Amino acid sequence: MRIHCPHCGPRGHDEFVHHGDAVPQRPQTDATDAAFHDYVYLRDNPAGLYRELWFHAAGCHSWLIVERDTRTHEIRSVTFARGDA
Amino acid sequence: MSARLPSGGLIDRTRRLRFSFDGRRHEGFAGDTLAAALLADGVRLVGRSFKYHRPRGVLTAGPEEPNALVELRSGARREPNTRATVVELYDGLEAQSQNRWPSLRFDLLALNGLFSPLLGAGFYYKTFMWPAAFWEKVYEPLIRRAAGLGSLSTAPDPDHYEKATAFCDLLVVGSGPAGLMAALVAARSGARVILAEQDCLFGGRCLSERIVLGDGSAHRWVQSVVAELAATPGVRLLPRTTVVGTYDHGAYTAVERVNDHVAAPPPFEPRQRLWRIVAKRAVLAAGALERPLVFGDNDLPGVMLASAVSTYINRYAVRPGERAVLYADNDHAWATVADLRAAGAEIVAIVDPRPDARARAAVVARDAPLLTGVVRRALGGRTLQGVEVVGADGHVHRLDCDLLAMSGGWAPTLHLTSHLGAKPRWDAERSMFLPEQLPPGLLVAGAAGGELTTAAALSTGIRIAEGSLQSLGIAPRGVTPPVAGEEADAWTPLWRAPSSRGKRFIDFQNDVTTDDLELAHREGFGASEHAKRYTTLGMATDQGKTSALNGLATLAALTGKSIGEVGTTTYRPPYTPVAIGALAGHHRGPDFRPTRLTPSHEWAREQGAVFIESGAWLRAQYFPRAGETDWLPPVIREVQAVRSAVGLCDVSTLGKIELKGPDALRFIERLYANGWQTLAVGRARYGVMLREDGRVMDDGTVARLGEQHWFMTTTTANAVAVYQHMQHCHQVLWPELDVQFTSVTEQWAQFAVAGPRSRELLRRILASGEDISNDAFPYMAARAVTLADGLRGRLFRLSFSGELAYEIAVPARHGDAIIRRLAAAGEDLGVVPYGLEALGVMRIEKGHVAGNELTGRTSAQQLGLGRMLSTQKDYIGARLARLPALDDPADTQLVGVRPVDGKTRLVSGAHFLPLAAPTTFEHEQGYMTSVAYSPSLGHWIALGLLKNGRQRHGERLRAVDLLRSQETEVEICDPVFIDPQGARLRG
Structure with a gap:
């Protein structure tokens, strides 16, 4: 697999560390136990488009959000997790 | 008897090569494969089959060969299951047949054939079901010896393998007419091209068949195209290179057999090279494989694919038989009849099941009988002596022959199109599987796409390459294909x-x-x-x-x-097949991963250190002196020196991270479970980091070097994970925090200077103005210092040993000089270097947790760190750390352990059981995590995790280790064995 890092350009996937689902958001301090439980333990595993976190460990150390189709490995978009381009 | 033809072929008759097969000496020519040279020398029996040990000969002339598998070379270079049909001959080659005992001609295990009813489908699942205990001890070893392929050399492979990456616009797989055309179009268009060919020669079928292209032989045409490609910049020709896998996003893996065609690789050259090729576009022009026909005893040596017969004649100038029968269901195979005739073989008959082929076949048959029908059975003992043919009229004919050339048509080599998961589609009209959904960027040309004639291969090669280049925005330059003659290709499978x-x-x-x-x-x-x-x-x-x-x-x-x-x-x-060595490349043995050396490594080596792997690091374990033959005496001596004088230990392997910024404090607050608001500049504090699930992730110290300047350490083992976690926290969770941090593990050499005389020693190497008295630089102080020579460093008053102790940090390039200066300056103080073992002993004596306790499954409360968990702030793990399950007395808690008799050696991993209860899992109460011999106490001590352990100090239990058959009565105690008030470290 090749991932187009917005900072470094297209690189082999072995430069990156996969971190799974990018969708769950860390709840606020006053959220319920159940909300924290879901955040820590529950992950979707869709057949299709998936937003996931990758860390460019052997590159610029950026955390990236990669939009990937789990059926075809087609990558639709790669953006910085921190938001700016 | 030699089957070599007097002339012809693509072999170099001026270079005779000697080789041996099963110990017998043979000779061949440069350009031969092992199979060709064996056939030339009249060797037809080359192996025994997998289950029934039936005699087998050469079936094919390519990598698809199922029969002619041999062990190649000898000693450490012995390689089993190589296909004789693709092994290039070299002088001195040694090969052995496989799967026979005691010899190839006389194989006792051929008796397996008599028991074949027992060895049918599913025999593994049926015959050996009972009794169960027999499987491992009796059945499996027997089957493994009787049924199997070659055997490995058990010696380490003496050769090197390497990996390489290449990028290109167009990767062309295969160099037959289609592949050469595709590569030529791309080369002339200025594209970056890689042409990979599994054979040692480019040309594909042009090497095997007598094809006329334009006004000359196809072989001459191949040479001119390859010469042009070789002279074009941006073209990389990779002969002996098989593209073995298609991966996502245009990545392909290929194996280049750089030096398999010589006895041993020349110095500094690899045997094989594993390529990762990243190609914007790719053309699969891998050709097609001929299908055998199925009839009785169709495995007899002498039964060959028609295309293989042609290849041996045309490329290797070897006549595989004297009296041949052609058995084919397609017109294409008739070319083999012409090849056989040209080689001087007699055509005994042409057997063709297709009634409609009679009229057309008559042209080729000439004086040979033409039988419409099917071959029922091959006849012969070890090699073919004849065939039984059933005619369309039901008549059975018996034909004497020593060669049967068979062809059941062609199957496109589409493997690379299916590696990403797409299944090929069956084209009923053309009787072949064809790719339906292609990997992005990959297109198919020539026979691999079902275009079986040379003319079609040439034109599709050009067309596919042109399309691929246009999709890349590269304007294709025109290439005119040579004129190819008409080829008969009618086929009724x-x-x-x-x-x-x-x-x-x-x-x-x-x-x-x-x-x-x-x-x-x-x-x-x-x-x-x-x-x-x-x-x-x-x-x-x-x-x-x-x-x-x-x-x-x-x-x-x-x-x-x-x-x-x-x-x-x-x-x-x-x-x-790909050798595991090629996949490993240089990553084997000590080079499996890079070895990290500490700044004091060279000095430690001079001190006679014994080293131990600690993650990727090599650290000093202990420093034996003359006469100390075991590990324990030096460890005891080193601990005693630290507790009574002063010791030096390299702690540079700890993860070191520098943080700066207005929000650095806020960031650290959220990272660690304990609070930092009150930490003053110039002070350090112990910190515990949780994962979001509430369990302990790591621990270390954080020093505040300035208002917005912080320096933290992680454990050696978790340095990478903690840094990545911090980046995650900053970039994903809290990008709004204004903080910058970076790992400086490699930048600082850091040495522990520990023991009652450590202050005295440090004073000798620091600049005279540096006041490190207890008042000026108390326990947990941290600040920049100047050394006597003006070098700037950092000093931390941290103690892992429990003694008065410091850690001094200097830029890594000065580490070697500083450790030598410390050792020299402390000679009269009794300074000693101490290693990882002594470090471990002293931390166990002090009850500090380390990797054995920080397993990722323990909570801060279990480890006695519960009071550190702040209730005043949000931090990673804050919420789930409060779940009752993480502080359940029914769960284990950190305790100290000592043997009741004050003598017995404790073993880590031993389980706690009540004195009276039986040794069963239900009574298990926890286990010992870390053990050490405490020189200070004069007996063995341990840390352990015990159910409700904090309430059980003074209780006696059994520590049971069933693996080492040891049982010891132990007493539970506080985990801090030495100086619980910490008077020494504050002194």
Whole structure:
């Protein structure tokens, strides 16, 4: 697999560390136990488009959000997790 | 008797090569394969089959060979299961036949054939079911010896393998007419091209068949195209390179056999090179594989594919037989008749099942009988002596022959199109599987796409390359293909195997017959994937290259489905076998990963240190002196020196991270479970970091070097994970925090200077103005310092040992000089270097947790760190750390352990059990995590995790280690064995 890092350009996937689902958001301090439980333990595993976190460990150390189709490995978009381009 | 023709072929008759097969000496020519040279020397029996030990000969002339597997070379370079049909001959080559005992000609295990009813489909699952205990001890070893392939050399491989990456616009796989045309179009258009060819010569079928292109031989045309490619910048020619796998996003893996064609690689050269090729576009022009026909005893040596017969004649100038029968269901194979005649062989007959072919075939047959019918059975003992043919009229003819050239048509080599998961589609009209959905960027040309004539291969090669280049925005330059003659290609596939008393082999390599598939179908394993597992059809080194289609056709007939409905099994990489050595490359033995050396490594080596791996680091374990032959005496001596004088230890391996910014404090607050608001500049504090699930992730110290300047350490083991976690926290969770941090683990050399005389020693190397008195620089102080020579460093008053102790940090390049200066300056103080063992002993004496306790499954509360968990702030893990389960007294808690008799050695991993209860799992109460001999106390001590342990100090238990058959009565105590008030470290 090749991932187009917005900072470094297209690189082999072995430069990156996969971190799974990018969708769950860390709840606020006053959220319920159940909300924290879901955040820590529950992950979707869709057949299709998936937003996931990758860390460019052997590159610029950026955390990236990669939009990937789990059926075809087609990558639709790669953006910085921190938001700016 | 030599079968070598007096002239012709692409061999170099001026270079004679000597080789041996099963110890017998032979000779061949440069340009031969091992199979060609053996056939030239009249050797037809080259191996024994997998299960039944039947005599086998050469079936093919390529990598699809199922029979002619040999062990190549000897000693440490012995390599089993190499295919003689692709092994290039070199002077001094040694090869051995496989799977026979005691010899190839006289194989006692051929008796297996008599027991074949027992060895049919699913025999593994049925015959050896009972009694269960027999499987490991009796059945499996017996089967492994009787049925199998070659054996490995158990010596380490003396050769090197390497990896390389290449990028290109167009990767062309295969260099037959289609591949050469595609590469030429791309080369002339200025594209970056890689042409990979598994053979040592470019040309594909042009090397094997007598084809006329333009006004000359196809071979001459190949040479001119290859010369032009070689002279074009941006073109990389990779002969001896098999593209074995297609991966996502245009990545391909290829194996280049750099030096397999010589006895041993020259100095500094690898045997093989594993390529990762990243290609914007790719053209698969891998050709097609000829299908064998199924009849009784079709595995006899002398039965060959028609294309292989032509190849041996045209390329190697070897006549594989004197009296030949052609058995084919297609017109293309008739070219083999012409090749045989040109080689001086007699054509005994042409057997063709197609009634409509009679008129056309008469042209080729000339004076040979033309039989419309099918071959029922091959006849002969160790080699072919004749065939039985059943004519269309039902008459049985017996023909004497020593060669049967067979052809069941061609199957496109589409493996690389299916590696990403797409299954090929059955084209009923053309009787072939063709790719339906192609990997992005990959297109197919020539026979691999079902275009079987040379003319079509040339034109599709050009067309596909042009399209690929245009999609990249590269304007293709025109290439005019040479004119190719007309080729007969009519084909009516014969799928049926006539009934016969002989075994009708479908998979030669795995000894799978039509009867096995019938049995599998009867027993409910008729689906293609089931039949494969049940019968082993299509497994092992050839992965069904010659058997898949016949297997599917047989299953289709049995189930009443079409071949397309039965469907292929899944194609997976690699296309042909890849040596594990090629996949490992240089990453083996000590080079499996880089070794990290500490700044004081050289000095420690001079001190006689024994080193131990600690993650990727090599650290000093202990420093034995003359006369200290065991590990314990030096460790005791080092601990005593630290506790009574001063010791030096390299702690540079700790993860070191520098943080700056207005929000650094806020960030650290959220990272660690304990609070930092009150930490003053110039002070350090111990910190505990949780994961979001509430368990302990790591621990370390954080020093505040300035208002917005912080410096933290992690454990050696977690340095990378903690840094990545921090980046995650900053970039993903809290990008709004204004903080910058970076790992400086490699930048600082850091040494622990520990012991009552450590202050005295440090004063000797620091600048005279540096006041490190207890008042000016108390316990947990941290600040920049100047050394006596003006070098700037950092000093931390931290203690892992429990003694008065410091850690001094200097830029890594000065580490070696500073450790030497410390050692020299402290000589009269009794300074000693101490290693990881002494460090561990002292931390156990002080009850500090380390890796054995920080397992990722323990909570701060379990480890006695519960009071550190702040309730005043949000931090990673804050919420789930409060779950009652993480502070349940029924769970284990950190305790100290000592032997009741004050003598017995404790062993880590021993389980706690009550004195009276039986030794069963229900009574298990926890286990010992870390043990050490405490020189300070004069007996063994341990840390452990014990259920409700904090309430049980003073209680006696049994520590049971069933693995080492040891049981010790122990007393539970506080985990801090030495100086619980910490008077020493504050002194």
